[in-house]
Amino acid sequence: MARAPRDRNNPGMASLGTRLVLFFVALVVLVQGIGAILVIRSNGEVAREATDQALEQGERVFQRLLEQDRRRLEQSASLVSADYAFRQAIGTNDIGTIESVLRNHGARAGADLMTLASLDGVVRADTMEVSRVGHPFRFPELLDAARDSGKASSIATVDGRLYQVVVVPVLAPEPIAYVSAAFEVNDALARAFGQLTGLAVSFVEADRGGQWRVEASTLEPGLRSQLGPALAAAGGTARVGEIGLGGEAYETRLSTLATPGPSRVMAVLQRPVAEALAPFRRITATYFALTLAGLALLVAGTLVIARGITRPVRRLADAASRVQEGDYRRHVDVQRADEIGQLAESFNHMLDGIVSREAQILRLAYEDPLTGLPNRAMFQEQLAKAVDAARAEDGHAAVLLFDMDRFKAINDTMGHPVGDQVLRDVAARVRAALAGRETLARLGGDEFAVLLAPGGDERGARAAASRILAALEAPVAVEGQAMDIAASIGIALFPGHGDDAPSLMRAADVAMYAAKRAKSGLALYDPRADERRREHLTLLGELKRAVEAGELVLHYQPKISIADGAVEGVEALVRWRHPVRGSVPPAEFIGFAEQAGYIGRITRWVIEEAVAQCGRWQRAGLELRTSANISARDLRHGDGLVDFVRGCLEREQVPAGMLRLEITESALMDDPKSAQSALARLRELGVTTSIDDYGTGYSSLAYIKQLAVNELKIDRAFVSGMEADQRNAAIVRSTIELGHNLGLAVVAEGVETDHELGQLRRFGCDFAQGYHFARPMEAAAFEAWLLRRRAEAVPGSVGA
Numbered sequence: 001m002a003r004a005p006r007d008r009n010n011p012g013m014a015s016l017g018t019r020l021v022l023f024f025v026a027l028v029v030l031v032q033g034i035g036a037i038l039v040i041r042s043n044g045e046v047a048r049e050a051t052d053q054a055l056e057q058g059e060r061v062f063q064r065l066l067e068q069d070r071r072r073l074e075q076s077a078s079l080v081s082a083d084y085a086f087r088q089a090i091g092t093n094d095i096g097t098i099e100s101v102l103r104n105h106g107a108r109a110g111a112d113l114m115t116l117a118s119l120d121g122v123v124r125a126d127t128m129e130v131s132r133v134g135h136p137f138r139f140p141e142l143l144d145a146a147r148d149s150g151k152a153s154s155i156a157t158v159d160g161r162l163y164q165v166v167v168v169p170v171l172a173p174e175p176i177a178y179v180s181a182a183f184e185v186n187d188a189l190a191r192a193f194g195q196l197t198g199l200a201v202s203f204v205e206a207d208r209g210g211q212w213r214v215e216a217s218t219l220e221p222g223l224r225s226q227l228g229p230a231l232a233a234a235g236g237t238a239r240v241g242e243i244g245l246g247g248e249a250y251e252t253r254l255s256t257l258a259t260p261g262p263s264r265v266m267a268v269l270q271r272p273v274a275e276a277l278a279p280f281r282r283i284t285a286t287y288f289a290l291t292l293a294g295l296a297l298l299v300a301g302t303l304v305i306a307r308g309i310t311r312p313v314r315r316l317a318d319a320a321s322r323v324q325e326g327d328y329r330r331h332v333d334v335q336r337a338d339e340i341g342q343l344a345e346s347f348n349h350m351l352d353g354i355v356s357r358e359a360q361i362l363r364l365a366y367e368d369p370l371t372g373l374p375n376r377a378m379f380q381e382q383l384a385k386a387v388d389a390a391r392a393e394d395g396h397a398a399v400l401l402f403d404m405d406r407f408k409a410i411n412d413t414m415g416h417p418v419g420d421q422v423l424r425d426v427a428a429r430v431r432a433a434l435a436g437r438e439t440l441a442r443l444g445g446d447e448f449a450v451l452l453a454p455g456g457d458e459r460g461a462r463a464a465a466s467r468i469l470a471a472l473e474a475p476v477a478v479e480g481q482a483m484d485i486a487a488s489i490g491i492a493l494f495p496g497h498g499d500d501a502p503s504l505m506r507a508a509d510v511a512m513y514a515a516k517r518a519k520s521g522l523a524l525y526d527p528r529a530d531e532r533r534r535e536h537l538t539l540l541g542e543l544k545r546a547v548e549a550g551e552l553v554l555h556y557q558p559k560i561s562i563a564d565g566a567v568e569g570v571e572a573l574v575r576w577r578h579p580v581r582g583s584v585p586p587a588e589f590i591g592f593a594e595q596a597g598y599i600g601r602i603t604r605w606v607i608e609e610a611v612a613q614c615g616r617w618q619r620a621g622l623e624l625r626t627s628a629n630i631s632a633r634d635l636r637h638g639d640g641l642v643d644f645v646r647g648c649l650e651r652e653q654v655p656a657g658m659l660r661l662e663i664t665e666s667a668l669m670d671d672p673k674s675a676q677s678a679l680a681r682l683r684e685l686g687v688t689t690s691i692d693d694y695g696t697g698y699s700s701l702a703y704i705k706q707l708a709v710n711e712l713k714i715d716r717a718f719v720s721g722m723e724a725d726q727r728n729a730a731i732v733r734s735t736i737e738l739g740h741n742l743g744l745a746v747v748a749e750g751v752e753t754d755h756e757l758g759q760l761r762r763f764g765c766d767f768a769q770g771y772h773f774a775r776p777m778e779a780a781a782f783e784a785w786l787l788r789r790r791a792e793a794v795p796g797s798v799g800a
Helices: 016-082 084-092 094-107 138-149 189-198 221-234 273-324 338-367 376-391 407-414 415-432 458-472 501-518 527-549 589-596 599-620 632-638 638-654 665-670 674-685 701-708 718-719 725-740 754-763 780-792
Strands: 113-118 125-126 152-158 163-173 174-183 200-206 213-218 242-247 247-256 262-274 397-404 439-444 447-452 476-478 482-484 488-495 522-524 552-561 567-578 580-586 625-628 659-664 687-693 711-714 745-748
Touching: 016 084, 016 094, 016 152, 016 163, 016 174, 016 189, 016 247, 016 262, 016 273, 016 407, 016 522, 084 094, 084 163, 084 174, 094 125, 094 174, 138 152, 138 163, 138 174, 163 213, 174 189, 189 200, 189 213, 189 527, 200 221, 200 447, 213 221, 242 488, 247 273, 262 273, 273 338, 338 376, 338 552, 376 397, 376 439, 376 447, 376 488, 376 501, 397 407, 397 458, 397 501, 407 482, 415 439, 415 447, 415 458, 415 476, 415 718, 447 458, 458 488, 476 501, 488 501, 488 745, 527 567, 527 599, 552 599, 552 780, 567 599, 567 780, 589 725, 599 625, 599 632, 599 659, 599 780, 625 687, 632 674, 638 674, 674 687, 711 718, 711 725, 718 725, 725 745, 725 754
Parallel strands: 488 522, 567 625, 625 659, 659 687, 687 711, 711 745
Antiparallel strands: 113 125, 113 174, 152 163, 163 174, 200 213, 200 262, 242 247, 247 262, 397 447, 397 488, 439 447, 476 482, 552 567, 567 580
């Protein structure tokens, strides 16, 4: 990965001066940091110890205040119980006097609630709620305690409010009733306790379910609502702990108060941690200020020292940065007699050498050594710049990609030196054909590209492509040998076919192969073709599975003798029964399977199935020569193909003469040497061979004469066009005569009408295939068709 260029004015972390400064700064920061950590930790511990002591002291004060209030209540209740008129009113059940005495004494003592209960625990008078009269006293355990010890006190809840309650017996001299006095525990009482203790004071009550309810507190309402859940989360059992309220930490101490019944009432004493830490934070801030001041002085002093050491080294570093940016012509200005001066002098000599070599390297990096044209790297760079310029100006650009249709055959047959000469000649012709504003490049092998920018619209691109094709029409003469060098050109336009250089190149490549398949010379990129290409890739993956899953099946089309109408043999044609797509014709998968290199697996399956079916027919008494198609790729591995065919024939016990292998004329021309060798070995084995689709390729009469074949099959395009064009009829007639003169049988493909069959008979054609006789059928259907044909045959008729 390329490194980002360094700013010469900012040498960065790697400079010597920076490292000196950083070393001393890091050392000071480390020492001061350790000291700061120790100071902060010590301050925190001291602050928490002080807070714990304050809470402990506040708890003692709180308990004493609570005890004082309890005693005051007891005293008030005792005064009431000792009042003679009160005891007399109790004896006479004078309720009015009882209530008057309770109210008067309660008002003097500041009690919020005065209650008289009978010995059996029934309320006889109550200063707050008359409705309680006649009902049991709420806290019978306090009555029992007062009877046993002469008095009792507790914190209790009455009608949802918290009270400090005391109970004393009324003696005359034996107990005749019980007097209860109570103070409400409210916010006012909490504030009074808070002022005396210097703490935040809250009274909370916990029920059996673990829910905490704040009854009174000095906290603000927002913090008060958070206190109960915080205590519940802490479990409510910690004697001392830290609780968060409103984003602030509070050191907390819980003090359990005596309560009747199952509920628990506690006093919560708290102090904010920040309040305790405030004095220590000022100490810490002062410490950090002194540390920063010392650090600034240290940095300033270290920088002064480092600059004196690193200045000459910095100049060398700046020069190296300029070299990294491509500036090799400025020498280093360091005049010293020491080692640094010697280094600067050597650096200047190195710059001089780089300048002389860079020009040579640049030429080699961006120029094709064979043709002198720009190479792939230069073309892609210029294409990217042209696309950026066209995008900025809302303009157009075009890419033309082409290669030679038969260059591989020339290279393999004539050798690489001849191939190199052909490429140089192609480059010279195309350069001369272009107008001069285009960029022509050789991308590699026999692949060339042309960039039209600016103004690369469709019209200009097609015109340039036509000039290229015209320039390549004449054969190339190398060592007295004339060779055809026709090309296929793909055109891609910006912005319609791609918005960047890679997408344009890919689109041009797709268009080039479309032109090659259509044999049209040139083709404009068609997104639909690209979509079909992606669909073919998906289909190829499914095709690999189809062979193993048994989805392929052979159909058989009869070959008819034109002379007597006899069925001479059958041609095995592969079909694909796709579980989702249904029947997939061979035209949709054979071609791209061959391009992807998977055709060999399909060919072997077809041969194996065709030989097996031929054997079954032979054992059933049907002597039918069976034909199967093979590809150019199969011929390149001729030894393996011959061995495979021999194995299939031996395994099924089928005579070699009962198998005929068909190969297209264009496939024969793809690799002539391999084809000739493979066909010769097949003839030695006894297998007959046939040239399929004759007339669509580029083979010469001399070449056909050398091939070890037995049969010519005229392409259906010529046969079906005989009625409309007499030139097609002439081609068919001359092909039949050619085949017969070479000792070959001739088969006409695609026969569909009586007229075509009649002309073929007049021309002397030997055999015919086509829908006029029968469509391709599965083996069982073909057997039934053959039996019907033989049963219905009339002597002398043909094609009935």
